[in-house]
Amino acid sequence: MIEFELDWLKRWNQYSPQNVAIKDGDSGREITYSQLFEAASRGAEYLAQAYSIRRGDRVALLATNELESVFLFFALQRLGATLVPINFRLTKREVDHIVRDSEPSLIIAQESFWPLIQDFAQAKLRLQGPASFAEALETDAQGPVAFQAESEDAALLLYTSGTTGAPKGAVLSHRMLFWNSINTTLRLNISQNDATAIFLPFFHTGGWNVLTTPFLHRGAKVIFLKKFDADQILKVSADEKCTILFGVPTTMDMMARSPLFKTVDLSSMRYAIVGGEPMPVDLIRVWDQKKIPIRQGYGLTEFGPNVFSLNEDDAIRKIGSIGFPNFYIDIKVVDDQGRAVAPGEVGELILKGPMMMTGYWKNEKATSETIRDGWLYTGDLVRQDDEGYVYVVGRKKDMFISGGENVYPPEVEQVLRSMPQIREVAVIGVPDPKWGEVGKAFIVKDGEVSAEEIQAYCAQNLAKFKIPKQIVFMTDLPKGDSGKILKRKLSEAQPTDT
Numbered sequence: 001m002i003e004f005e006l007d008w009l010k011r012w013n014q015y016s017p018q019n020v021a022i023k024d025g026d027s028g029r030e031i032t033y034s035q036l037f038e039a040a041s042r043g044a045e046y047l048a049q050a051y052s053i054r055r056g057d058r059v060a061l062l063a064t065n066e067l068e069s070v071f072l073f074f075a076l077q078r079l080g081a082t083l084v085p086i087n088f089r090l091t092k093r094e095v096d097h098i099v100r101d102s103e104p105s106l107i108i109a110q111e112s113f114w115p116l117i118q119d120f121a122q123a124k125l126r127l128q129g130p131a132s133f134a135e136a137l138e139t140d141a142q143g144p145v146a147f148q149a150e151s152e153d154a155a156l157l158l159y160t161s162g163t164t165g166a167p168k169g170a171v172l173s174h175r176m177l178f179w180n181s182i183n184t185t186l187r188l189n190i191s192q193n194d195a196t197a198i199f200l201p202f203f204h205t206g207g208w209n210v211l212t213t214p215f216l217h218r219g220a221k222v223i224f225l226k227k228f229d230a231d232q233i234l235k236v237s238a239d240e241k242c243t244i245l246f247g248v249p250t251t252m253d254m255m256a257r258s259p260l261f262k263t264v265d266l267s268s269m270r271y272a273i274v275g276g277e278p279m280p281v282d283l284i285r286v287w288d289q290k291k292i293p294i295r296q297g298y299g300l301t302e303f304g305p306n307v308f309s310l311n312e313d314d315a316i317r318k319i320g321s322i323g324f325p326n327f328y329i330d331i332k333v334v335d336d337q338g339r340a341v342a343p344g345e346v347g348e349l350i351l352k353g354p355m356m357m358t359g360y361w362k363n364e365k366a367t368s369e370t371i372r373d374g375w376l377y378t379g380d381l382v383r384q385d386d387e388g389y390v391y392v393v394g395r396k397k398d399m400f401i402s403g404g405e406n407v408y409p410p411e412v413e414q415v416l417r418s419m420p421q422i423r424e425v426a427v428i429g430v431p432d433p434k435w436g437e438v439g440k441a442f443i444v445k446d447g448e449v450s451a452e453e454i455q456a457y458c459a460q461n462l463a464k465f466k467i468p469k470q471i472v473f474m475t476d477l478p479k480g481d482s483g484k485i486l487k488r489k490l491s492e493a494q495p496t497d498t
Contacts, residue, residue, distance in 0.1 A: 006174050007147040009074055012219045013037040016192065021216060022070055025197060025225040025236045031067055033219065036074065039137050043075030044145040046136040051106050051123055055080030055148050058157060060104040061202070062088045062095075062113040063127050065224040068134045069202050070212075072108065072127075077155060077174070080148035084157045084169075085203040088113045089481065097166055098159050102361065108133055151175040157361055158205055158301055169361030170302050172205075177213050179355040183326035184214040184306045188273065188295075194243045195221040197236045199228045199251075205301040206482050210246050210275070214306070228483070230258040234266070241268035245292075248276035249283065250424070250483040252294075256286045266292060271312045273297050275305075276484040278320040278392070278410065280417045288315070298322035298392065302357045303376050304329075308390060320414060321389040322382075329353040331390075332375070333382055346393050346408070349382045350375040381408065398487060400429025400437040405465045409487075412439060412468065415461045419454065421447035424477050426485045427468060439468035442477060442490050 005011060012021070017034035024030075031039070047053040059076055061083060063069050069085075076083050084102045086095055088110075095116045099107065107117050108125045117124060126132040149155070155174045159167040184190060196215060200206035215222050223240050225232060234255055237245060247255070252274060255261060271293040284294045293312030299305030310323030325331045332340055333347040341347035352375050359367035370377055381393040393399075394408040401407070409427040416425040423446035429437040443454070451471035458467040478489040 004151070004178055006077070006149055006151065006178070008217050009033065009037040009040055010147070012216075016219055019192070019219065020221050021219075022067055023221065023223045023240070024067055025223045025232070025240075029067065031070075036070070039071040040074035040078055041145050042137050042139065043071050043133065044078035045142060046133075046139070047075060047081075047106070048079060048145070050136070051125070053079055053081050053105060055153070057081045057105040058084050058102050060084040060086055060099060060102060060107045060117075061127070062086050062107075062109040062116060063202070064088070064110065064226040065198065065202055065207065066110070066127060066226075067224065068127050068137070070224075071137060072133065073155075073208075077149050078145045078147050080150070080153050082154040082157050084159075085208075086159070087201070087203040087481070088116065090116075092116050094167070098169075101166075102157055102159075102169060149174055151178070152358070154358065156208065158203070158208075160301055168363055168366055171358040171361055172209075172301075173358050176355050176357060177209065178217070179328055179353065180209055180304050180306055181214040181217040183304070183328055183355060184211070185218055186327045187306070187309045188214075188244060189270075190214060190218045190220060190244075192219040194218070195223065195240050196242050196244050196246065197223045197225060197233055197240065198246075199225040199233060200246075201481050204481050205299075205305045206246070206275075209305050210273075210299070211244065228254075230254045231260050234258060234260050234264045237269065238264045238266060242266075243268055243270050245269060245272040247272060247274055248483040249274060249279045250276075250479060250485075252279060252287065253283055253423070256283060261290070266290060271295050273309070275299060276482060278414060280414075281316065281319045282418075282420075284315050284319065296320075296322055298390075300378060302370065303351050303353070303378070304355050307351065310389075314389075318389050321385075321391050323389060325351075325390075328355070333384060333390075338372075343384050343386055343388075346381050346383050346406075348396060349378045349380045349390070349392075351378060352376070398428070400439070402429070402432070402437050402439070402465045403435045405463075407437075407439060407466050409439070412441070412458070412462060412466055415458060416441060416443070416454065416468075418461075419449065419457055421445055421449035422454075424485070426477055426487055426490055428487055428490050430470065430491075432469065435465075435469075438470065439466065440470040440472065440490075441468035442472045442474050444474050444477060 012033040021033045021036045128134045156172040157169045273295045275297045294315045296310040298308035308322040330352040424444040430440045432438040478486045
């Protein structure tokens with residue numbers, strides 16, 4: 001069997017060396033595929049000589065979305081080493097855990113994040129500035145460093161958010177990145193002529209693997225931004241003639257609310273892909289009126305992350321659905337005993353395919369709980385309709401039982417979002433002396449509405465046991481780095497609006 005090509009830059013250095021590979025959306029600095037290949041080679045040579053980085057070593061990184069981070073990623077690939085991006089928004093205690101757990105041979109950081117790693121003995125290197133990794137790339141290389149990574153070597157070690165304890169490191173192999181790219185290309189029809197703007201941070205799988213690695217595998221163009229700014233994303237997408245946009249409902253809503261949205265020319269954009277949670281139908285229509293169809297998707301760090309996609313033609317007809325699994329993915333919907341459930345019934349989504357993670361770093365227990373008999377158990381509850389379309393019902397751990405009945409928060413949230421006076425909503429289960437648990441809705445208003453009016457609206461659209469018994473008004477909901485609402489923090493939240 002022919003081994004699939006892992007040295008993507010070598011190929012694009014031959015095929016289209018002068019095409020722009022990556023661009024800094026803030027400074028305008030552009031790097032061609034030829035320059036990216038050369039920078040990766042120089043970086044690999046420098047890391048091997050100056051820090052003795054070898055195959056199997058890990059290098060930690062704390063940085064915003066800098067072009068040098070991409071140079072580092074491909075330099076480490078050449079050496080067969082692993083990049084460990086660390087969330088620079090974490091506290092020092094949390095960063096300490098990740099560094100101690102991943103045991104990097106080298107830590108590279110922007111100077112502003114130096115205090116987070118100053119206590120560690122590992123050799124440290126600044127990403128930019130005097131005597132930095134960026135400065136080392138300006139030196140002449142002896143020649144291309146031979147590509148040493150193999151398909152099962154770890155390319156990335158990405159730490160999950162740790163909703164049920166300390167963050168776990170998901171081991172993402174070169175094989176996983178390759179097949180995720182193949183799946184993404186097949187479903188999104190990515191070509192060398194595509195361009196996209198990326199604002200999700202590099203410590204998040206969305207920053208690397210939703211579009212960045214598939215685009216660079218395909219020879220396309222990626223524009224990086226250091227943070228989400230609705231106006232800047234719209235302007236960059238127009239100026240760069242971006243063809244695909246990735247976001248979550250929160251970011252898509254913020255862009256749609258920008259005054260620039262009405263006038264900006266996005267005629268080059270084929271569609272936007274949306275993940276994290278179902279996008280409200282009214283918001284889908286707003287983007288559709290801009291002639292930008294919405295493709296709802298689904299993914300997770302440990303698998304893909306591009307797992308499902310809903311064709312844009314079905315965005316309205318199948319509102320709330322994540323569509324069908326991508327090309328090289330098998331799925332099952334099973335009960336607690338692992339038996340397949342019937343169409344229309346709720347069960348846990350399990351996945352099989354070559355884009356599955358290797359496992360959790362140094363955590364056999366968590367790995368064996370998540371990967372069983374070759375299937376990855378997602379913890380997400382879904383159902384399939386009679387046409388085979390899949391709908392996410394909720395997380396297993398988020399489901400609550402009220403008066404003996406199962407309540408799935410996303411169903412309640414979708415009804416609440418359909419009220420024009422509600423901008424954002426999240427529902428959790430809370431203890432109740434009579435019913436065991438009841439729903440508690442955290443709501444950001446977009447107009448005047450009372451708790452009584454909300455419950456009356458729910459009574460017209462939901463069974464009585466599903467109606468939230470508690471309503472809390474907020475000016476904002478806690479969100480993660482992807483813009484997804486963090487339900488684990490809602491139990492601590494205090495009302496900030498009336």
